[in-house]
Amino acid sequence: MTTPSAGPFTGPFTGPFTGRTLDDLGRDLRAGRTTAAELTALALDAIATGGAELNAFVTVDAAGAAEAARRADEELAAGIDRGPLHGIPAGVKDLIMIAGMRVTMGSRHFASHVADADAACVARLRRAGAVVVGTTTTHEFAYGPTGDRSAGGAARNPWDPSRMTGGSSAGSGAAVAAGLVPLALGTDTGGSVRIPAALCGVAGFKPAYGAIPADGVFPLSRTLDHVGVLAATASCCLLAYDALADSPVPVDSVDSVDSVGEVRVGWLEPDSLFPTDPRVAGTARAAAGPVAGEVRMAPEVLELFREMYLAVQSGETAAVHADRLAAAPGLFDPEVLDRLRQAAELPAWRYLRAMEARQALEEHAEALFGPYDVLATPTVPILAPPIGARESEAGGERIQVRAALLGMTSPWNVLGRPALTVPAGLVDGLPVGLQLIARPGDEARLFAAARQVESGQERGAGLRA
Numbered sequence: 077m078t079t080p081s082a083g084p085f086t087g088p089f090t091g092p093f094t095g096r097t098l099d100d101l102g103r104d105l106r107a108g109r110t111t112a113a114e115l116t117a118l119a120l121d122a123i124a125t126g127g128a129e130l131n132a133f134v135t136v137d138a139a140g141a142a143e144a145a146r147r148a149d150e151e152l153a154a155g156i157d158r159g160p161l162h163g164i165p166a167g168v169k170d171l172i173m174i175a176g177m178r179v180t181m182g183s184r185h186f187a188s189h190v191a192d193a194d195a196a197c198v199a200r201l202r203r204a205g206a207v208v209v210g211t212t213t214t215h216e217f218a219y220g221p222t223g224d225r226s227a228g229g230a231a232r233n234p235w236d237p238s239r240m241t242g243g244s245s246a247g248s249g250a251a252v253a254a255g256l257v258p259l260a261l262g263t264d265t266g267g268s269v270r271i272p273a274a275l276c277g278v279a280g281f282k283p284a285y286g287a288i289p290a291d292g293v294f295p296l297s298r299t300l301d302h303v304g305v306l307a308a309t310a311s312c313c314l315l316a317y318d319a320l321a322d323s324p325v326p327v328d329s330v331d332s333v334d335s336v337g338e339v340r341v342g343w344l345e346p347d348s349l350f351p352t353d354p355r356v357a358g359t360a361r362a363a364a365g366p367v368a369g370e371v372r373m374a375p376e377v378l379e380l381f382r383e384m385y386l387a388v389q390s391g392e393t394a395a396v397h398a399d400r401l402a403a404a405p406g407l408f409d410p411e412v413l414d415r416l417r418q419a420a421e422l423p424a425w426r427y428l429r430a431m432e433a434r435q436a437l438e439e440h441a442e443a444l445f446g447p448y449d450v451l452a453t454p455t456v457p458i459l460a461p462p463i464g465a466r467e468s469e470a471g472g473e474r475i476q477v478r479a480a481l482l483g484m485t486s487p488w489n490v491l492g493r494p495a496l497t498v499p500a501g502l503v504d505g506l507p508v509g510l511q512l513i514a515r516p517g518d519e520a521r522l523f524a525a526a527r528q529v530e531s532g533q534e535r536g537a538g539l540r541a
Contacts, residue, residue: 089126089234091255092118098160098258098312105152105163112152112163116145116207119165122256123210130232132250134170135178136210141165144207151205160315162205167251167260170211171218171294172303174198181294182214182226182244184407185400195292197261197303197320204319212247212260216412218296219393220244221271221481224463225409232463233276235506239460242271242481244296245306249276252306253507259316260306265296266385267455267485269304270497274455274509277499279526280306281313284516285492288320297392299431300385300489310498310526325519333524340368341512341525342448348372350483351471352457359508360454363500365532368448373487377440381487384430384437388490390419391427434491441491449521453484455497455509488513498526 092115093101104110120138127133148163168174171181173191175198180186194202201208213231215223223246224230231246233239234254241249245262249272252260262269264282273280281304288303295301305316318324333339343364346352373381394401397416405413445451458470458480466477488495493513500510510529514522 088236089130089254091122091126093258094255095308096255096258097308098164098315101164101258102160102162106157112145112148112207113142115163116141116165116209119209119257123251126254127251127256130234130237130250130254131213131229132231132247132254132256133167134180134182134211134213134228134247137177137208140176141207141209144202148205148207158203158205159319161201161259161319164206164259165209165257166201166206167210167212167248167257168198168201168208169245169248169260169262170214171263172198172261173292173294174208174211177211179211180227182216182218182228184227185404187227193292196289198292200320201261206259209257212245212251215244215246216409217294217397218244218263218265218268219412219415221267221478223249223272225411227409230463233460235277236460238462239506240275240463240465242275242456242460244268245272248306249273249278249280252276252278252308258307259312262304262306263290263293263296264302264304264489265300265389266482266489269302269306270455270485270495270509270511271481273306274497274511275460275507277507278306278308279310279313279496279498280304281310281317281496282488282494283317283321284494284519287322287494288317289322295392295396297389299392300389302489302492309530310496310523311530313496314523325523329520330523330527333520339450339521339525339528340448341450341452342446343367343370344444344451344453345370345372346454346457346484347471349378349453349487350457350480351473351475352454353459353470355503356454356457356459356508359501359503360452360510363510363529363532364452365529367452371444371446371448371451373444377444380433380437380440381490384433385486385490387422387426387430390422391424394420394422437491441493445515449514449518450525451513452525453511454500455484455511456481457483459503459506459508484511492516494519494522496522496526498529
């Protein structure tokens with residue numbers, strides 16, 4: 077059964093931040109109705125209860141978070157306001173460095189690793205006044221979109237704990253969806269922010285390549301890795317992005333675009349990307365509402381995207397892990413180890429040829445966008461599979477789960493284009509995401525389109541054509 081959405085979902089797991097936006101929390105803080113210390117205590121308590129069942133967090137820094145919250149309250153009392161993230165509890169993916177904290181990359185290779193310094197994005201998070209409460213579960217070394225291969229065990233979907241969250245930012249998706257924290261950082265190499273956001277029923281934003289610095293983030297594939305954010309709504313993601321990015325998207329610029337309806341949205345037919353569950357396609361299409369036109373990705377262009385993604389990610393990932401593969405292969409999860417060995421066998425000429433093909437792919441993408449500012453398509457073509465599942469069905473075809481989860485998202489990492497997923501509705505009690513993609517520099521239109529989707533769900537309408 078398909079259920080229309082009306083703003084952030086309320087799933088079976090509900091925590092203290094379920095249905096509360098960053099704006100809501102900020103108003104309560106500044107009106108004196110709550111404090112950063114109270115919000116942090118709520119987060120820590122929720123992580124210790126619901127978070128334990130969902131395996132959303134790896135390391136929790138209760139003392140450090142309480143101290144950061146105390147400083148945030150003192151600053152507000154003294155008239156120092158660092159912006160929308162001031163006093164807000166946040167989770168950070170377990171491969172983004174946090175000074176003095178255990179950061180494991182989801183792997184036994186780094187079981188006792190303690191970071192020397194903050195990653196650039198964590199430093200900016202702190203500078204914005206956010207309270208870092210701990211690290212969230214990642215697929216081992218972020219090398220998988222399922223989120224169920226980690227040294228600490230699988231993250232679990234708040235809508236059905238027998239289902240996967242998607243990955244690799246698995247715990248970040250679960251933590252925000254369950255209301256354990258209102259905000260989490262993730263990384264996205266082929267969809268690793270958008271996939272768990274979609275499967276867990278929250279918003280997730282992968283910015284343009286390099287928009288949020290990746291310094292201090294353990295790499296998977298350096299030319300495909302993006303730092304991104306997960307939160308209840310696209311507007312919340314925008315507030316977080318503006319605190320972290322080199323070139324923020326002013327909220328008033330989104331308001332300006334939205335107010336005059338300048339966004340032209342094209343519907344990218346999902347079956348031109350990957351076989352899609354018709355219920356998922358229908359739910360996402362309904363959430364998008366009236367659009368300006370429809371487009372399809374040509375099979376030969378899709379094949380180019382897939383070849384480049386596979387070749388670049390495999391070559392760069394194999395280089396990152398070559399020494400560990402040689403010295404201690406038994407410390408890897410068996411599935412991750414098998415994938416790394418396959419990656420290491422990829423000939424160098426395929427990597428070089430893929431890197432040379434980027435300009436041709438840019439031209440193909442530009443032709444696909446044509447007159448449209450934003451393309452819309454389902455984020456993931458299937459519902460959240462059971463934990464451990466590696467095959468599923470979509471559109472009457474047997475499919476590989478990993479390929480399906482990446483099928484709609486990975487092309488936009490190849491080109492470094494900004495992409496955003498927002499909740500579209502429910503099918504059989506599980507969330508469906510709608511993905512919106514734009515050109516770099518068109519982030520204001522991207523967020524304006526997302527705002528129209530979210531407001532359209534509330535009023536029974538969708539995007540303006």
